Amino acid sequence: MFEMLIRLLTVVLLAVIAGKVAAKFKMPAVLGFLIAGMLLGPYAVNLLTQDILDNSMYHTLIELMECGMGLMLGSEMIWRKMRSSGKQIVVITLAQSLMTFAVVSLAFSAIFYFMDIPVFLGLIFGGIALATAPAPALSIVSEYKTDGPVTRTLIPLAVIDDVLAICVFLLVMSFILPITSGGSVPKYLIILIVIFPVLIGLITGGITAFIMKKIRSEKVCAITVFAGVLVTAAMTALANHYLMPVPVLNFMLSGMVYSATFANILDEKKLEDIMKYCTPSISACFALIVLNLGAPLDYHLILGAGIFTAVYIIARAAGKIGGAALGAQLSHAPATVKKYLGLVILPHSGVSLVMTGIAISALTGDFEQYGNIVRGTIAAAAVINEIIAVFLARQGFKAAGEMGKAIKCK
Secondary structure, eight states: OHHHHHHHHHHHHHHHHHHHHHHHTTSOHHHHHHHHHHHHSTTTTOSSOHHHHHOHHHHHHHHHHHHHHHHHHHHTOOHHHHTTTHHHHHHHHHHHHHHHHHHHHHHHHHHHHHTTSOTTHHHHHHHHHTOBOHHHHHHHHHHHTOOSHHHHHHHHHHHHHHHHHHHHHHHHHHHHHHHHTSOOOOTHHHHHHHHHHHHHHHHHHHHHHHHHTTOOOHHHHHHHHHHHHHHHHHHHHHHHHHTOSSOOOOHHHHHHHHHHHHHHHSOHHHHHHHHHHHHHHHHHHHHHHHHHHHTTOOTTHHHHOOHHHHHHHHHHHHHHHHHHHHHHHHTTOOHHHHHHHHHHTOSBOTHHHHHHHHHHHHOOGGGGGGHHHHHHHHHHHHHHHHHHHHHHHHHHHHHTTOTTHHHHTO
C-alpha cells in the first residue's frame, strides 16, 4: 500500500513536470500528461504498474476524480443561461453520436463483408467509436481560459455524449451477445445508466445547496462541496456494485448533476466565489484522469498499426466532425460551432477501453479469433488518436477565436 502511494505521488509529480514542459513548447499541458501516462505506464518505464492500474483502491480514486471533474461541468450548466441552447445541444449530441456510429459501423461492415468476417463486428466498432474523452478538451478549456459558443456547447455535450455512447454500445451488445455467447444484456440496464446518476446527483446536490445557504464563509462552502463529491461518488459506487448487473455507471454524470443542482439553487455571485477555491482541485482531477487515460496505452502499437486502425480513426473523425456540423446546421448553432466543434470532441474516451473488454469477453467459441481484431484495432487507434486529437482540439479552440476569452469577459 505504501509503495503504491509513493509510486502514484511520483507519477503525478512527473506528469505535472511533463505538462509544464509541454506548455513551454507552446503545446497543451494535457498532451504532457497523456505522454507521461504512456511512458510511466506498464508498457514503458512501468512506474505505474499494471497491478496498480488493476487495484480496486486505484479504481476508486479514479472514480472519485471523475466525480470531482463533474464539478466543472455542472457548475457551468446554469439553467437560466442554457434555456435557449438546451435543444441545440441535444440535437448536436444526437447528430454527431449517431453519425459516428453509422459511419464507423458501415465502413467496417463493408470491409468485413468482403473479408468473410462476421459483419456484426462492424456494429461493435461503431458502438465503441461513440465514446468521447471530455478530460483532454476540458483541460484545454481550463488551461487556455477558452470561452464562446464552442466551449459552451462542449461542456454539457461532453458528459451527455459519454452516457449516450454507453447506452448505444449496450444496446448493440444486447443483440450480439445471443449470437456469440448465448448471453444477453438486460434492457432495463440502459435506463438505469441514466436514472441512477441523475437521482444521486439531485439528492446530494439539493442537500449540499441547503447546507451552503446557511454558511457565510466561501472556504467552508468549498469544503462542503468536496464533502458532497465524496458522498456522491460513494453513493454512485454502491449503486454500481450492488444495484447494477454490470458496473457501467458514469461517475462524471453523477458529479455533473450534483454540481448543476446546487449551482442552479445558489446565488450566482456566491457560486462564483466558491468555485474559485475549487478550481485547483478540479485541475488536479484533470491531470490524474488524463494520466490514467494514457497509462494503459502501448505506444509500441503505433508501429504495428494496420489498415483497420487507419479506417477506424478516419471513419470516427468523419462521423464526429460531420455529425457535429450537421447537428449545428439543424439546430441553427453559431458558425464557429458548425466549423470547429467536431475538432474538439475527437479525443477517445477511456470508456472505450472498457467497452473493448466487454466486447472481447463476448466473443467466445467460434468467434474468439475475432477478439484480437477488436483489441488490436482499438488499442492502436487509442494511442494514435489521443496524440493527434489533443493537437486538433487546441487548434479548434484557436480557430474559433475562443482562447483567453474567459479572462476578457470578467
